[in-house]
Amino acid sequence: MPKSHGTIAIEAERCKGCDLCVHFCPPQVLRLGAQRNTLNHRVVELFDEPRCTGCEICAKVCPDMAIVAVYREVAS
Ligand code: SF4
Numbered sequence: 001m002p003k004s005h006g007t008i009a010i011e012a013e014r015c016k017g018c019d020l021c022v023h024f025c026p027p028q029v030l031r032l033g034a035q036r037n038t039l040n041h042r043v044v045e046l047f048d049e050p051r052c053t054g055c056e057i058c059a060k061v062c063p064d065m066a067i068v069a070v071y072r073e074v075a076s
Pocket residue numbers: 006007008024025026027028029030046051052053054055056057058059070
């Protein structure tokens with residue numbers, strides 16, 4: 001079965017640290033990090049990139065479109 005690997009690009013200034021994407025990420029590879037943006041919101045981070053599948057769910061559930069890109073590669 002092909003395995004897919006992904007990564008994401010986060011626009012820190014758009015993130016309000018709502019945690020929604022953290023809960024929806026199937027492999028649970030997102031968390032709120034220590035970094036804060038200029039609005040003092042904690043910014044989400046991808047802490048276990050090798051396990052990101054590039055499923056795009058985080059980008060789809062984010063109300064603020066803070067996950068601006070999802071990259072995915074499929075290796076057979
Ligand atoms: S693309 Fe999918 S696996 Fe990767 S961080 Fe987003 S929800 Fe999680």
